[in-house]
Amino acid sequence: MTATTVFVSGANGFIASHVVKQLLEKGYNVVGSVRSASKGDKLKELTKSDNFSYEVVPTLDAEGAFDEALKRHPEVTVFLHTASPVTWEATDFEKEIIQPAIKGTKNALAAIKKYAPQIERVVVTSSIAAVADLQSDPKKIYDEDSWNSITYEQGLQNGILAYVASKKFAELAIYDFIKEEKPTFKVSTVQPVYVFGPQAYGIDGALNVSAQFVNSIAQLGPSDKITEQSGSFIDVRDVAKAHIVAFEKDEAIDQRLVLVSEPFSFDGIARVINENFPDSKVPKGDLAKDEELKKNVHNYNTSKTHKILGFDFIPFEQSIIESVKQIYESK
Numbered sequence: 377m378t379a380t381t382v383f384v385s386g387a388n389g390f391i392a393s394h395v396v397k398q399l400l401e402k403g404y405n406v407v408g409s410v411r412s413a414s415k416g417d418k419l420k421e422l423t424k425s426d427n428f429s430y431e432v433v434p435t436l437d438a439e440g441a442f443d444e445a446l447k448r449h450p451e452v453t454v455f456l457h458t459a460s461p462v463t464w465e466a467t468d469f470e471k472e473i474i475q476p477a478i479k480g481t482k483n484a485l486a487a488i489k490k491y492a493p494q495i496e497r498v499v500v501t502s503s504i505a506a507v508a509d510l511q512s513d514p515k516k517i518y519d520e521d522s523w524n525s526i527t528y529e530q531g532l533q534n535g536i537l538a539y540v541a542s543k544k545f546a547e548l549a550i551y552d553f554i555k556e557e558k559p560t561f562k563v564s565t566v567q568p569v570y571v572f573g574p575q576a577y578g579i580d581g582a583l584n585v586s587a588q589f590v591n592s593i594a595q596l597g598p599s600d601k602i603t604e605q606s607g608s609f610i611d612v613r614d615v616a617k618a619h620i621v622a623f624e625k626d627e628a629i630d631q632r633l634v635l636v637s638e639p640f641s642f643d644g645i646a647r648v649i650n651e652n653f654p655d656s657k658v659p660k661g662d663l664a665k666d667e668e669l670k671k672n673v674h675n676y677n678t679s680k681t682h683k684i685l686g687f688d689f690i691p692f693e694q695s696i697i698e699s700v701k702q703i704y705e706s707k
């Protein structure tokens with residue numbers, strides 16, 4: 377039997393590299409899209425696999441961005457759309473963050489409908505940003521049916537709001553497309569909180585925004601101050617695994633899979649580093665502050681997601697230890 381071929385957009389990204397790695401390990405063929413041939417060649421070399429190939433898709437928002445890539449691969453039957461701007465820094469928030477996210481999603485779906493009618497399953501990497509408001513309401517429990525109340529106009533105010541709006545409105549674009557175009561493919565979304573964890577193929581160059589959170593604490597010196605920051609975390613390997621379950625299981629069709637492992641604070645990250653890496657110079661991390669900061673984190677009920685996925689998530693401590701081990705070893 378010929379193996380299923382899966383298309384992964386933004387294949388060199390932090391999350392997508394793990395998706396590619398796990399797909400190859402499971403015996404799938406993978407076609408990844410990247411922004412340049414040099415990025416594609418690098419990923420090809422890292423995968424060490426004949427079952428990986430790449431297509432160059434330089435910009436998400438160019439009209440027909442995915443058309444040629446899909447025309448060249450009639451063997452693809454699953455499309456995982458992970459590519460989207462993951463940055464809070466831009467001079468033009470709408471042009472550089474919001475629109476590429478929305479248009480990228482629309483372009484991917486339109487190309488599938490027009491040039492790849494054999495594609496049956498589509499998984500889009502959305503975000504918790506589309507689910508929960510930025511400020512937590514301690515009385516509120518967010519679940520798979522929750523939506524961030526942010527408006528498009530609010531998204532134009534700064535980089536963080538632009539990213540949040542980009543994820544919400546890119547996801548809404550999926551449902552508009554389904555309503556208007558009535559495609560034959562089935563869609564699932566994956567909605568992770570902050571994604572930590574080691575890089576799929578080792579550290580080579582700058583880390584993405586969320587992996588950089590852990591790296592920034594790992595690089596602190598004894599007298600450095602720990603920023604007051606908290607949130608919820610999920611390990612990147614679980615996020616990758618969820619993308620695969622999302623197209624393998626029929627129960628995931630039309631579902632928003634909300635991925636939340638545990639709450640964290642930067643003090644908590646420092647504590648784990650301190651306890652597990654005796655040679656590190658990272659400050660101890662204030663346990664009381666860690667507990668206090670974690671109280672401000674959103675509450676979730678994601679039992680529906682857990683039932684569909686059917687696997688347990690990697691705990692915070694393990695994820696931090698494995699990320700930091702890789703960081704220190706790469707020095």
Ligand code: NAP
Nearest residue numbers: 386389390391435436459460461462476503570571584586
């Ligand atoms: P990442 O490492 O920055 O990967 C993003 C990917 O998208 C890269 O391949 C990047 O290409 C590509 N990309 C970005 N802007 C593009 C554009 N304008 N045109 C074409 N390609 C573009 O980030 P990640 O953390 O893996 O994120 C992957 C997905 O997960 C995103 O949809 C993100 O919103 C979502 N997500 C991430 C987190 C998190 O904490 N990391 C949490 C929730 C959801 P280059 O490498 O060439 O720039």
